[in-house]
Amino acid sequence: MNIDIITPEDLKFFKSELIAELKEVLQPQQPFAKTWLKSAEVRKILSISPGTLQNLRINGTLHFKKVGGTMYYKSEDLNHMLGDSPEEGGAV
Template sequence: MPATILTTDDLREFKMELIEEMKTIISKVQPKKETTKFLKSAEVMELLQISPGTLQNLRINGTLPFIKLGGVILYNKEEILKACKEHKY
């Protein structure tokens, strides 16, 4: 079996072909629908630029719907955005 010598130009050409092939494959993949995104309290406070006390008040008065899983409070991102539009946060 004869030996083949690869040059840096050969490797560069191979790399470019590989990149183009990967781009083609990635472009064919359809983006998945975003599933329901839940945010933790810290993320909601950052998003709305509010304090922990204000967030608690919004939970208590029912402005922001939430669920509690094992001691962790989670907020549906879509519902947060909807509440922001309704209440102009």
């Protein structure tokens, strides 16, 4: 019969590994890893046409920045528009 002895150091090591793994699993995941998205990426994510995206810009639903001829959208604004804000418990 083989008996293994568990020491307090073994328990501390196990505890630290377990906490590290739990933090990794429970950490909120961002649906969009990039900070800024181009129009084509936003249209693909939302499955909308260029005209619909333009309407979202015009009515102020989705904020944007124009650099040169390219429009950029903050991923956090997109998350907020979709209702995934931190106040509501969603992932941002």
